[in-house]
Amino acid sequence: MIKIIDTPFNPVIELEAFTKANSDAGAITSFLGQVRGEAGSVHELYLEQYPGVTKAGIQDAVTKANARWTLTGVMVIHRTGAMGVGEPIVLVATAAIHRRDAFLSCDYLMDYLKTEAVFWKRQTGAHGNKWIEPRAEDYKDSDRWDTL
Amino acid sequence: MIKILYFGRLRESAGRRAETIALPEGVTTISALKHWLNTAHELDGALDDPSVKTMINQALVYADIPLSGDEEIGFLPPVGGG
Numbered sequence: 001m002i003k004i005i006d007t008p009f010n011p012v013i014e015l016e017a018f019t020k021a022n023s024d025a026g027a028i029t030s031f032l033g034q035v036r037g038e039a040g041s042v043h044e045l046y047l048e049q050y051p052g053v054t055k056a057g058i059q060d061a062v063t064k065a066n067a068r069w070t071l072t073g074v075m076v077i078h079r080t081g082a083m084g085v086g087e088p089i090v091l092v093a094t095a096a097i098h099r100r101d102a103f104l105s106c107d108y109l110m111d112y113l114k115t116e117a118v119f120w121k122r123q124t125g126a127h128g129n130k131w132i133e134p135r136a137e138d139y140k141d142s143d144r145w146d147t148l
Numbered sequence: 149m150i151k152i153l154y155f156g157r158l159r160e161s162a163g164r165r166a167e168t169i170a171l172p173e174g175v176t177t178i179s180a181l182k183h184w185l186n187t188a189h190e191l192d193g194a195l196d197d198p199s200v201k202t203m204i205n206q207a208l209v210y211a212d213i214p215l216s217g218d219e220e221i222g223f224l225p226p227v228g229g230g
Contacts, residue, residue, distance in 0.1 A: 047230070048155060048156060048159075050153070050224065053222070114229040114230060119227060119228055120155050122156075122228075132228045
């Protein structure tokens with residue numbers, strides 16, 4: 001299940017629903033990303049998507065994850081719009097029979113979302129507005145799946 | 149009519165998120181349209197920047213392909229990830 005939404009979501013409620021829907025799974029891994037305050041220098045994060053294109057890209061990554069690991073369920077919830085410090089941005093959860101598949105697939109999907117997903121991200125803070133691009137470390141994290 | 153979408157910093161440079169226009173006279177290809185839009189919106193060549201990707205009907209294009217006048221065209225600066 002992939003949801004791209006422009007209103008706040010409650011990760012606890014979403015994860016509870018995912019857990020219930022995957023009651024046969026022996027392992028569920030989840031990752032929650034939230035807006036960093038950067039010691040008070042960031043006030044707001046704004047994310048923009050290309051409707052249709054952004055979701056198709058995430059769907060492709062989920063299809064690749066399903067081909068690579070044995071999963072019983074995948075959930076990706078991603079925010080767009082303006083978010084304050086501490087607000088959830090992204091929630092990824094993967095369910096599998098055994099823990100290794102759940103851990104690895106969740107990590108893989110987050111690396112896709114951090115580097116290749118079609119989102120534009122603008123930070124507003126003490127120094128004005130700044131459009132953010134992936135860090136070198138994010139690309140390095142994403143590239144390691146080619147050799148693993 | 150052509151629907152044009154601007155994302156990220158290009159949206160701010162162009163001063164609009166989207167616009168719907170008829171193919172301007174003499175403009176028959178994507179590169180000619182980019183040139184026309186660069187001038188019309190005073191983008192200082194931003195649409196020709198190699199880092200900006202072009203999508204026609206939500207598919208990436210790299211060649212200078214002809215336009216029929218009925219496309220959705222997206223201009224995508226480098227993505228920022230989620």
